[in-house]
Amino acid sequence: QQQVRQSPQSLTVWEGETAILNCSYEDSTFDYFPWYRLFPGESPALLIAIRPVSNKKEDGRFTIFFNKREKKLSLHITDSQPGDSATYFCAASANNYAQGLTFGLGTRVSVFP
Amino acid sequence: NAGVIQTPRHKVTGKGQEATLWCEPISGHSAVFWYRQTIVQGLEFLTYFRNQAPIDDSGMPKERFSAQMPNQSHSTLKIQSTQPQDSAVYLCASSQTNSGNTLYFGEGSRLIVV
Numbered sequence: 005q006q007q008v009r010q011s012p013q014s015l016t017v018w019e020g021e022t023a024i025l026n027c028s029y030e031d032s033t034f035d036y037f038p039w040y041r042l043f044p045g046e047s048p049a050l051l052i053a054i055r056p057v058s059n060k061k062e063d064g065r066f067t068i069f070f071n072k073r074e075k076k077l078s079l080h081i082t083d084s085q086p087g088d089s090a091t092y093f094c095a096a097s098a099n100n101y102a103q104g105l106t107f108g109l110g111t112r113v114s115v116f117p
Numbered sequence: 118n119a120g121v122i123q124t125p126r127h128k129v130t131g132k133g134q135e136a137t138l139w140c141e142p143i144s145g146h147s148a149v150f151w152y153r154q155t156i157v158q159g160l161e162f163l164t165y166f167r168n169q170a171p172i173d174d175s176g177m178p179k180e181r182f183s184a185q186m187p188n189q190s191h192s193t194l195k196i197q198s199t200q201p202q203d204s205a206v207y208l209c210a211s212s213q214t215n216s217g218n219t220l221y222f223g224e225g226s227r228l229i230v231v
Contacts, residue, residue: 038219047121047208047222048160093160105220107152109159 007031010094010108017115023081025111027094032075034096038105039068039079042091051092052079084115119143121223123209129229130199138194138226140209148212149192150220151184155205163207166192199230 008029017023027037038053054061054068054077061068065084070077081088094108122141130136142149151163164174166186177184181199186192196203206227210220 040220047224048220049222050219053219095160105150106162107160 006109007106008094008096008108010111012111013109014112014114017084017113019084019086019115019117021084023084023088023113023115025079025081025092025094025113026076027078027108028074028076029096030075031096031098031106033098034106036097037068037070037077038095039066040093040095040107042093042110044090048093081113084113086115086117089113089115121209121211121221123207123223123226125226126224127227127229129231132200132230133198136196136199136203136228136230138196138207138209138228140192140194140223141190142192142209142211143221144190146211146213146221147189149186150210150212151192151194152208152210152222153205154208154225160208163194196228199228201230204228204230 011026015023035056039051040048041051042048052063052066052068054070056072059070065082067080068077091110091112093110095105097105121143124139128136147168149166153161153163162176164177164184165172169186169189181197184194206225208222208225210222212220
C-alpha cells in the first residue's frame with residue numbers, strides 16, 4: 005500500500021493559472037514533507053519542504069498548505085509558467101534525519117502558453 | 118562543486134547477467150541513498166548508508182540485489198542474475214547529516230534488461 009499518495013497523476017494548466025497538486029499520507033509519525041521536482045532528462049531536486057509545526061510554507065510562487073488532522077497537504081503553483089512543466093513528487097519521512105524518504109508516484113504538470 | 122556522479126548513465130544487459138552501478142556522493146556528505154524509479158512504482162527507496170555503514174536496506178529485494186560502500190567516496194549497487202523487471206532508472210542521492218533531509222540526486226543509471 006502506497007504510504008504517500010498523490011493526485012492527480014497529471015495536470016494541465018494554462019500559463020498564469022494556479023496549479024494545485026495534492027498529497028496524502030498514512031503514517032502519523034511522518035514529520036517532514038518535502039516536494040521534489042523532476043525535469044525530463046534531469047535528476048529530482050528539492051523544491052520546497054514543510055514540517056508539521058507550520059500549516060503553510062511559501063517560497064515565491066510555490067506554497068505548501070498542510071492539514072495535519074486530515075494528513076493531507078497540497079502544493080500550489082501560482083502564476084504557472086511553461087518552465088514549471090515537470091513531475092512533482094511529494095515525499096515524507098518520520099524523523100529529523102535524511103533516512104529513507106518515502107515518495108509518492110508524482111504528478112506530471114504541463115503548463116501551456 | 119560536482120554533484121552526485123553516477124556511472125554508467127545507461128546499461129543494457131542480457132537476462133541473467135550481472136549489473137553493477139556506481140555512485141560517487143558529494144564530497145563531505147555522509148549519507149548515501151539508492152532509489153529505483155519506474156513509471157509504475159515511482160521513486161522506491163532501496164537502501165541507505167551513513168558514514169559508510171549500512172543503516173536501512175528495507176527496500177532492497179532480498180535476492181539478487183546488494184549494495185556496498187567500501188569508502189566515503191563511492192557506493193555500488195549490484196544486481197545479480199538480472200531480470201526484465203529490474204529495468205528502471207537507479208538513482209543515487211547523498212545528504213549532509215547536519216542539513217536536515219535534503220537529498221541531492223545524481224542523474225541516474227538507466228538499466229535495461231533484455
